Amino acid sequence: MSKVGEFEELRPLLFSIAYRILGSVSEAEDAVQEAWLRFDGSATLPTSTKAFLSTTVTRISIDVLRSARVRREEYVGPWLPEPLLSDPYQDPARAVELADSVSMAALLLLERLSPLERAVFLLREVFAFGFDEVAEAVGRSEAACRQLLVRARRHMEAGRPRFAADRAERQELATRFFDALKDGDVGGLQDLLAADVRLVGDGGGKAPQLANTVVGAANVARVLGAFFPLLVRVEVSLEPREINGQPGAVARDRDGKVLHTLVLDVLDGRIQTIRGVINPDKLGRLGPVADAWAINRELKRARRRMPSPGA
Template structure:
């Protein structure tokens, strides 16, 4: 097998590691590309291509994450990870850990960890790397990595929901939720929301966002139905998709360009959180991005003329 073939075989794993560490599709892709450049330029022949490449992409991702954390301190409004389409995504951890480690809620929990804790948790808990490999990847002793793993696992367990959600039930509930939304049925939407449901919006100051944070089943139901029915007047459509291993949707303008994404966090048979991303920088990997400001102006004008 050539070096190129080895790298391409391991590319899905490398991206999966980088995305979980960074929470950014674009930055993860850049980290994988930088890993390839280093691999291609290297004159050494490592005993394990997987160990070498995993170590390289982890170190690159850690450097990027440390820099990104400084930028996020001045981020406008709530920060959410870049939405990842997973209904056609080949993920090495799909069978066991997909929803747990790729969901928006899990990625936000990972944000609470230090960069080293995050990297160790991802390598150990998601991909089952041994501590010798992890120690080499993060540049710490095995003993230190074990301590980091324990702390990270404790923090993650404290923030996780008590009950697992059934995947099929979640998909069916999401279907009813989106149908009610398209029909402008406020009561139908409200019935599917948890009492403490919330909308969390990420526009990054670069697009009109659905909301920064709105809490409560009635306010959320009214916000969502008003928002979607207003946009539907200017031919915005809702395309149900799986995002980050959870039910979600892509909203598109009349030309098919990406306007927004929603990801639904479902707990105990109700929609608990809707994560909404409108920041165009976080949508570009999904395809051409709509001019959200222009769509919003047109929608508001159409609403006033009704």
């Protein structure tokens, strides 16, 4: 097989490793491309192409993550991973681990780990690499990698909620949620939310948003129930999609451009967290991006035209 053929065969795996380390589609794609350039520029063929490329993309991603962490500390408002509609890498033997590790909840938990801990945890626990392969990928001894894995597991288990809801159950709950959302049915929304539900928005200071964080079923239902009927008035539609392996939706303007995404975490028959990404820098991989500021001005005009209560 040619170099190009070998690389393309491994590309889905390389992207999946890079995305889980970085939480960014664009940065993961750049890391994979850089791995290709190094592979293509190598004068000698590696003994194992998979080992060479996995090691290369892991080390590139670790370096990128170290610099990205500085930017995330200065980020305006809550930082959320870049939405991913579908994971290109499929492995039936690791389906549960792959699905769990790509959720926004898991990616945010991974932010607690150091870059090395994150890489070791993902390569071993999610992608089932042997400790010799993990050690080669991160440039540490096997003994050091075992210690890194123990620390990583401890951090992950301390904060990991188990989203064990059946897929059909999640989708049914999401359908009811988005129906109530479009209708502005505050009571219907509240019935679907956990008592301590959190609504988290990521605008990065580059787009208007409802709020950084809203907590509590009554508060979240009231905010959503007041806002989304206005979006319908200005011809914003919700396209149900699975995002990061969880039920969600892509909001599009009247021209089909992407305004924002919503992702739901479901546990025990209730929605635990709603995460919205409206930062335009994180939406470009989903299609042309809408002008959120222009839509916000339309929303204000639509609100002024609404009849006042009791009128």
